[in-house]
Amino acid sequence: MFARKMRIGPVTRNITKLLDMKSMQKLDELSHFNPSPLSLRQFVEFGKIASEADSFDFLRREVPLRMANVMKEINLLPSVLLQMPSVLLIQEWYARSFMELCAFDGLPGERETLGKFVNNLAEIQRRHVNVVQTLAQGVLELRESHSIDSHTENSIQYFLDRFYMSRISTRMLTNQHLVLFGKEDEKAGAPPPVIQPNRIGVIDTDCKIKGLVEQAFQNAAFLCEEY
Template sequence: MSSWKLTKALRDQIYRYATVKQTGVSLRQMVQFGSKPSPGSLFHASHFAVHELPIRLSHRVKDLETLPNGLAKEPAIQTVRNWYAQSFEELTSLEEPVIKDLEMADILSGEKQYEETAKRQVSSQGSKRPYFFSDDGIVIDRRSHGSVSGGGGAAGASGGVSEDENEVHDLNSAHRHVLIPRPRRHYYIPTPKDIVYPSEVVDYNKLVTKVLTKIKRRHDATVTTIARGVQSWKRKKNFTYLDNSVNQFLDRFYLSRIGIRMLIGQTIALNQQAQGNMYSDDYVGIICLRTNVMEVAQDAIDAARFACEEHYDIMEAPPVQLYCPEDLEFMYVPGHLVHMLFETLKNSLRATIEFHQRLHPNTAIEDIHYPPVKIIVAEGLEDITVKVSDEGGGIPRSTIPLVWTYFYTSAEQRIEEYEPTYSSGSFKPPFMGLGVGLPHSRLYARYFSGDLKLISMEGYGTDVYLHLNRLSSSSEPLQ
């Protein structure tokens, strides 16, 4: 990887793709595959991902190269740019599958639509359903037992008619000589399940899964690497805070990354389900049709407390009390919910420990009696709301706007002092000091039309409100 170079020809190709509009996918469209997707529908999804991802990657490469005031020249920024460019190259280099059987080619063109007549029966299972999640250094594994946290620091639309694969997208007048294959309009297109698909279909799905798995692993450390680059640049420029344009770029970049990883993760998981490597009636890819809020919240609690104990080298982190209906379930991405709760809890646990250390300067950290962090979950018609309450001293009112800017942190360990240790997907983020936790979590909430809000009482504590949209029909907020 170290010998890889971004050539002028590849850059020109990337900039041409960056003129093409991105195509959003709704959560509801993603679950239309069902828990047992057909190879034909997976073929459409794989083809969509192979053609849509380069467009999304190209927009981000262009953004990274046009950052102002020397930020684009930071080594860490260029590292991420190269990751995106290399992934773009790998996807655009994949050969288009050729279906020799004319009848099968007609079916896979998307022109023939097959309506699903049998409704999938969601099986009733135990309260602890098998689940594995690993992303951005958070690992949750309860496939074989109750809940294991840790591992590296802590743990819509209906199917439509597809366009011909050979049709091209006509770009602006400066690039009319460039032919860019236009992807299918829909991520999901129904195809029959009761036929035998040729080897070309199965082989293409396996190839795409292999390539996407490699790309996903390559980008594991993107959030932290971007953070290191911006923090280094901010220190060189002697900036106290980031200006609005850089914050807007980071919002746009990180939100796009969530969408890219969602599309990659969903495509990989769907293919794994089809190959029998991952199966549960509750899941369609990485989307859980019956996400149990209490289970996911408990996973996040275990992971955050484990990370806190490891960071402060204490036997037991402050207690966390969870108030949530046991049977509260809705369709969502458990990995996203884990991210948001984990980051919010990390902040609350850190604030609780450090505030009460200041209140009891002569008491050993192990001997301090910490008040509990409380998580209260309420169910509404539109939203499921999660409130995380701590007694960590709160935030001064003048500082609250800075909480939503990137790389503002009161943690003692700064990101420029932190060297990430990752290889082959074993990336481990720091417990604190990144300064991206809350704004990044808000993006996760907003990705599916939710939100994250904060109310503070200086001298007492902070309440964070996480609103989760349960309508699940909105499409991705692409920029």
């Protein structure tokens, strides 16, 4: 189920050089929709009862939809930032991943398809592992080569906040699927993972939030002081 449509114009600029016509049409179609909001409770309940086919059926549209929204927003960035080599590289990663996921559209949830989907999600995660650092490098490249006014600075910061939140939520979706249904350990001949009753996929239902938040704050503070 998808939220109400967002009225946004066609995708333009750099992305047109990276996608074929069919993928461009799919991107424009999906970018008109908001991602489906999911609570932790929904993640837990879904992880308890959903089959791999159910998860596949949801993710093969939801993840490309989220990517389409990100790609659309990237193309709204100031043109000087879009031309930075690091940003161009990120667009290439997203375009490739988007086309790979769209290839599953309409396929039945059979065992072979489900296996290919798991492998594809794992490959996309490896491809996107350095997205945060690469985008930060693009912003640094811009600041070193151009004078940025306050309006442009605010626009970039607004985009970064939305981009990183979208990345976190999308990785949450893909990680959950990979942990619940991934079979890489079995293929490698490794013993099956130990089942922990307090874990539903990547979610620890006994997680102590306060301690984790304090630890994350301390780590972030240390990094800021260092760099």
